[in-house]
Amino acid sequence: MPETKTTSAPAAAPVPEKQPVPQAALPKDEKTEKKSAEYRFPVGIVGVDMKEVEREVSANEPPPLPINEKLKVIGKPTPRLDGRAKVTGAAKYTADIKLSGMLFARMITSPHAHAKIKSIDTSAAEKHPRVKAIHILRNDHSEAQEQKEAGPAFAKIRYVGQPLGAVAALTQHDADEAARLVKIEYEVLPFVTGIEQSRKEDAPLIFEAPVEAKGSAGGGGGPAGVAQKGNVRGPAQQKRGDIDKGFSSSDVMIEADYRTQVQTHSPLETHGVVADWKPDQLTVYASTQGTDSVRDELAGVFKVKKSQVRVITEYMGGGFGAKFGAGNHGVLATHLSRKANAPVRLMLDRREQHLCVGNRPSSQQHMKVGAKKDGTLTALSLVNYGTAGVGTGAGATGPTQNLYTCENLLTEDYDVFTNAGPAAAFRAPGHPQGAFSLESAMDELAEKLDIDPLALREKNDESSARRAERKIGAEKIGWSARKPAGSTPGPVKRGMGVAQSIWYRFTNQDSHCQVRITRDGSVELLSSVQDIGGGIRTALAQVVAEELGLKPTDITIKIGDTNYPHGPASGGSVTTNSLTPAARNAAYAVRQQFLEQVAPQLHAKSEELSMSDGKISVTADGSRALTFKQAASKLKTDQISAQGDRKEDYVKTARKGKDRGHDSGGVGGVQFAQVAVDTETGQVRVERIVAVHDCGRPINPLALESQINGGIIQGISYALYEDRILDRQTGVMVNPNLDQYKIAGSMETPEIEIHLIEQYWGKSSTDAGPIGEPATVATAAAVANAVYNAIGVRVREIPMTPAVVLKALAEQRKLAKA
Amino acid sequence: MSKRDSFDLQKTGFTRRGFLKGAGVAAATAAIADGSLEALADSKFTPPNLLGPNAAKITLNINGQAKTLELEPRTTLAEALRINLDMTGTKVVCDRGSCSACTVFLDGVPVCSCMTLAFDARNKQIKTIEGLAEGDKLHPIQEQFIEHDAMQCGFCTPGMIMSCAALLERNKKPNLEDVKDATRGNLCRCGTYPKVCSATLAAAKQMNGSNS
DSSP states (O other), X not given: OOOOOOOSSOOSSOOOSOOOOGGGGSOHHHHHHOSEEEEEEEEEETTTOOEEEEEEEETTSOOOOOOGGGOSSTTSOOOXXXXXXXXXXXXXXXXXXXXXXXXXXXXXXXXXXXXEEEEEXXXXXXXXXXXXXXXXXXXXXXXXXXXXXXXXXSOOBOSTTOEEEEEEESSHHHHHHHHHHOEEEEEEOOOOOSHHHHHSTTSOOSOSSOEEOOOBTTTBSOOSSOOEETTEEEEEEEEESOHHHHHHTOSEEEEEEEEEOOEEOOOSSOSEEEEEEETTEEEEEEXXXXXXXXXXXXXXXXXXXXGGEEEEOSBOOOOTTOOOSOHHHHHHHHHHHHHHTSOEEEEOOHHHHHHHSOEEOOEEEEEEEEEOTTSOEEEEEEEEEEOOTTSOOOXXXXXXXXXXXXXXXXXXXXXXXXXXXXXXXXXXXXXXXXXXXXXXXXXXXXXXXTOOHHHHHHHHOOOHHHHHHHHHHHHHHTGGGOOOTTOOOSSEEEEEEEEEXXXXXXXXXXXXXXXXXXXXXXXXXXXXXXXXXXXXXXXXXXXXXXXXXXXXXXXXEEESBTTSSOOOOOOSSOHHHHHHHHHHHHHHHHHHHHHHHHGGGGTSOGGGEEXXXXXXXXXXXXXXXXXXXXXXXXXXXXXXXXXXXXXXXXXXXXXXXXXXXXXXXXEOOEEEEEEEEETTTOOEEEEEEEEEEEOBSOSOHHHHHHHHHHHHHHHHHHHHTOOOOBOTTTOOBSOOSSSSSOOOOGGGOOEEEEEEEOEEOOOSSSOBOOOTTHHHHSHHHHHHHHHHHHHSOOXXXXXXXXXXXXXXXXXXXXXXXX | OHHHHHHHHHHHSOOHHHHHHTTTHHXXXXXXXXXXXXXXXXTTOOOTTOOOSSOEEEEEEETTEEEEEEEOTXXXXXXXXXXXXXXXXXXXXXXXXXXXXXXXXXXXXXXXXXXXXXGGGTTSEEEOGGGTSBTTBOOHHHHHHHHHTOXXXXXSHHHHHHHHHHHHHHOSSOOHHHHHHHTTTOOOSSXXXXXXXXXXXXXXXXXXXXXX
């Protein structure tokens, strides 16, 4: 029996081979009959608290992988497989698809924030010599839906930029012209764009009936079944313990209001599709984070079988949560294609991208924190009003509920409807907002109690991952050299701050793939999953390569096509956690078939063989070996294949109760920021970020680093620059472009230092976890805390533009004078 | 944002105003003068060099190859490349010169192809992302982008690479600040800037190594 030693610290000498663990003890027949097997899994944080834990898993599941150090491919920095296609311009995105006879479409969108359509006259557009089809929508597919019978013939207009229809023509210029020829008569209604105004009793009513909005992958959309009065839907409430008792037993209290803005996703490739309607088959190229979600929605809208809809996403240019489902544009393009009997490309323009396909809701958060003198939290209360425009999902209380151990808690989230485009899931929905208030308040508490901010967190945070991360990060940033708030002499002041992340281990069991080996030695993996930039293509190749003893470049990854087995939608940081176990299970199953067939050639039993370095050899006698290609050529049939599925986690973790969101149920992340604030101009400059993260078993550290960089840079951009500005008089967005809607560029990017810790849970056949979302949760809060440390004045509002910073400084001076 | 404006000036030599005043004016005038054109035709007099508004034949020199196209004068270089020639490596993101995703070289100078009329690219050497590699041999900047993972979704990558390749043309030994400056107009929503910088510095080293 192979030994199962406890690996309390990483072994010094690399162990070359994966060890098939205890199942080998069982005679083969007995094994296949058994429904489950017991294995010892590595569990814990490498270098901190590794141990082995026994788990019972289905007999079809492969034995546990050892920690990364003992593996050859998984956990090693691996350049992405599609790198060459991307650097040469060969990669074809939806915006690049050109089909024979393809038409171009442009949407017709509303110029008004609130209106009823009296009539639509398409005659002039129809007369345009190069127009091939026009379609007018009956309802908006992206906003929250009223729970009532079908209404009037035309959709009610509730925001500027609302899609009303679309025109298809021979060229994009023709379509643009023709869209302007459609004459619409409106009955313009009073509207409201601000939260405060919308909450007033006499505010124009945005929805006349209660609404529900479908959630999307990644946590978009508000909770179901919540009360709605006027323009306010809520509260969605969470309670623990006794909040009043919590506050009465506290020694100190922090009470403050925090505000965050609306942020738009601004992916570089806009939303769009190329739809090709044929009598028996609809084929849609879509820039999406969920090929199957597009298929499902179109099959529903057009009342065809899902099997008759094929969605293809070979490459997509960013989504960040906004690209699920077909959307209005997908539905419109399909209608146009059906009417024109030709493929239709409908890509949104940059303005439409800002207006009608999603954003991160704003928040106005009233936070109350009670604590003992020693820093122990006794009560947390957060009431949040946010606007998701005509959508729902402005909740921002997640971090307050889940980050710290606090027995007494009350959180309330209210969605305030406004005449603005609907929100969508946006990278860690609700969490950058919620971390901004919670982690700022924790910093204020630390200041009030004169406790080091890290020590305060140590006291209230039971996550062992974040404990390790705080330690590493503090050392890297030089936390011990942190100066008292506002103590830098001169006008440019420097400061250092810290904030923490929380995210959860969501698993999508719609995660399947097939692995095939063909007699010529080629190996391929098929799944409908899409690579949104995180690099799942490469991670899947690594997992299959590890199992088959090959290199990632030996594996052909075919993804982004609903003709392949159903993959997960990429939202909520689920993809790697959900799909890599399915990939390993498939590779493991096909490996067993392969070895069964190859074994006789090597005069051995299949379980006596191992696969590594491109060879199949007898484990006990390395001289008896075949190359992978030689072995494949002996297959009885031209191809063998196996499907792999995402089984449930080996152990379940309660998402409620004491375990909520901690090691077993979620991931952490701690970020440190160093900033310089010019107190004369109000300019904040982030100089350095140290980010320490965990994501279970890291599969590809190279791509993980890239994602963490991205989370941080988006977080800085959110903290300092981005703001969707609506004109109060017209409801029009005044900066619907990429020059006035400011996203961080190379000059705003600080020095970033990333550390990944390796943590194992023993929960799936790869034990991979989330990273995309946690990487952006803490950044804005860390920057805000650093700004406080620099200037000694708390800025409770983002973006911290020069105007906001100067205002905070001026208020402080006024207070000092009084 | 002032940095973007200064970027436009520095990198393309164009400002929006200059663009309208200068190069684009011929096409604009032609469109306005349409009515009188017919009169001119009636008089059997065709003035030279007057094109549009309908499509006219032009030849563009792209990656060393002459391509003859029928284009309306309003067609941007980005549209001509992407739609007429199906050379989709060049991306269009903002379509107004604020993101540099559509960067190509015009006589060796990086420009935003969404802000350049195809007609104004006549008689110039156009180089696109598709022409950066020499056959199968990638440009060092492309190799290092792969090696350093200087991409995520990849949509900004062609423009980013063109800006970095241009930098290495004019500065053999750039430092970090030079790379940041050269890419200050290239927006990336995935946040690949740190790796773009490390990849470009590595490419510079690689090129210097092979030269010496």
